[in-house]
Amino acid sequence: MIDQLxxxxxxxxxDLLSQSGMSGTESTASAIEDTFGSLLKNKAQSGDLSAIKEMFSGSDTSPQSPVIQNLAGDLSSGLMDRLGISSEQAMSLAKTALPLLMNFFNQRINEAPQANEDIMNSVVKALQGGPGSGGADILGSLLGGGKGGGMDLGGLMNMGKGLFK
Known part of the structure; x- marks a missing residue:
């Protein structure tokens, strides 16, 4: 689910990577998204929800925020492995991409028909692999792991329209 989001x-x-003069922006963006998604899943499963809470808080995340600083090292390590780049290049990518990713969702969360906290809780439940209802079932079904989701396709479409206008 987080991968699809x-x-x-x-x-x-x-666009951000292209403006930064990066070549191969599509594969680099994909590597960043995949690595960040895995990082968020691992953190949620270990009980560290700070990044997810910040990502769906509805408030702007500063590039200097503690959440960005904490995630940057882990993301850059994954990018070094995945892209075969130096630690300096990976850290630069991480510190460029993280604020954009965090704020991409923060800017849209306030437009959603559900309360920010409900959406964030649904994301957390889905990432932790726990059962849930309503939004958690929707998000779980986006991952392909929703067992017994009570939402029909129309409900899923309505949630998607509200969350990502």
Missing amino acids: LKMADGPLQ
Whole structure:
């Protein structure tokens, strides 16, 4: 589910990378999204929800925020492995991409028909692999792991329209 949500930020992320003079922006953006998604899943499953809470808080995330600083090291390590780049290049990418990704969702969350906290809780439940209802079932079904989701296709479409206008 988080992977699919992150794919929605693909265009802005590619634009940012292109403006930064990066070549191969599509593959680099994909590597950033995949690595960040895995990082968020691991953090949620270990009980560290700070990044997810910040990502769906509805408030702007500063590039100097503690959440960005904490995520940058882990993201850059994953990017070094995935892209075969130096630690300096990976850290630069991480510090460029993280604020964009965090704020991409923060800017849209306030437009959603559900309360910010409900959406964030649904994302957390889905990432942790726990059962849920309503939004958690929707998000779980986006991952392909929703067991017994009570939402029909129309409900899913309405949530999607509200969250990502």
